[in-house]
Amino acid sequence: MEPRPKSFYVLTAFFALFMLFLYGPTITIGILSFQGEGGGLTFPMRGVSTYWFRDLFQQQAVGDIWGSFSRSIVLGLMVMVTTVTVSVMGGLAFRTRFKGSGILFYLIITALVIPSILISLGVGLLFSQTGLTVHWATSGFGAQLTWTLPFGLLIMFAVFNRFDKSYEEAARDLGASPWQTLRHVVLPIIAPALIGVALFGFTLSYDEFARTLLTAGSYNTLPLEIYGMTTNVTSPVLYALGTLTTLFSLAIIGVFLTIALIGNRRRARAGSDAGKGVL
């Protein structure tokens, strides 16, 4: 190997600083959430305790943290499943040009770039003008899909642009029906990307704020709850909640990455299944 140029060390230092910038604040509130009972929102630490975490589990003066947490999880799962299904179908359809595919493509891009407050305002207006009640599972769900679907579809487009069609042709030549080809050839090949789409779907929904602001109705999701807390809670309980929800997000990312890794291992171990047939 050739020796590292001097620029490598400069850039490594830059990268390290960037990591500090990215993670430093989050780690700081992680530490401060163990603030002692009399401590405030900044250093110094007045002792170390789990007081603020325990406080989270007590009845809060305002809001309903655990209710909003479970709503956020349910909504996240709904958005995740829908995003994966709709993105795969959309990705498959976009492989051939059909009438209206151009318009639909620009709509997807529009959904991606439109200021989120317009979705919130527009969907809110749509429901109020048609006499429907906004609810997180209907209007909130739809509003979030306009943000997660473009990401899912862009990933699917990228996957299918690199997809080797000869696998499908081979399956067809061997007499597989279109459904069998999809089920046993296409889906297993794109599976790792689907895990990515699922991760996007869940986390983008779980953290979404702007699009659910006017569309969640009377029951808040967790980000809305946290935002409400920033205006009237000035104790480290805010940090404790922040730390917990960040840990939850990290756990979710960890789960998805592990699934992807195990999938890869298994595939590498299984190797070719030529001659074994599909049962």
Place this chain on the structure above:
Amino acid sequence: MQARPNLTGWLMVSPLAIVLAVFLVLPIILIGVVSFWTATEFSIIPAFSWENYDFLFGSPVTYSVFLNTFKYAIITWALTFSIGFTIAYYLAFHIRTQTWQIALFLLCTIPFWTSNIIRMISWIPFLGRNGIANSALISWGVVDEPLDWLLFSDFAVILAFVHLYTLFMVVPIFNTMMRIDKSLIEAARDAGASGRQILWNVILPLTKSGIMIGTIFVVTLVMGDFITVRFMSGSQSANVGRLISNDIALLQYPSASATAIVLLATVLITIAILLRFVDIRKEL
């Protein structure tokens, strides 16, 4: 045979089309319609009046707020681009094994999957009056008094934008850099180009499309934002998004809609200009 692919295609995209029609197209149309309505303090009244637009374009506040929005967008763009390009360049050309590349890349992307609001809140202990930054500056003797402009200021807004959105630059730029044929760089080196010349004349032009995609993300996210500006400026600065959300809070939906339409037009024109430089569909 001609009609069938069209039919299956339509069937497969129909869920997508329905979601986008109901939750994207209809709401935009409705915002357009409502922007011509009038409002009292308690209700909104269907009408066809240019009142909201007259008021919007007649008010000097509008222009200063739009100017402020562009200011945030341009400064954030410049910072996220310089940082994002450097990070992507480091990952793509200085990290030699793929395992390390993936690991470091993941490290850059993980914060994207955590809550933006929490990430904003997490600047409080750092930037506050008694925060880490001020304590450090005082103990180093750089300043005597704690600085007041660290938190709840334009500085804090830009800092949060850079913190939240640099990733949107890193990912597309890294993606295009990874597709650059390494032999082109070797050819440049063999032809006697210095590292700087390779960066400027080979790598930069070849990553143009990634830069453009990153730019579109960052510019639209910043222009459409209302929550970062409100939180990080402590409600002291305004951008167009905040103008809209203030109107919404006062139930002035027609006026909010008019501002929203103007914002949407501004964003779309900006994108149209940027898209002249890159064909997104080809870049995926």
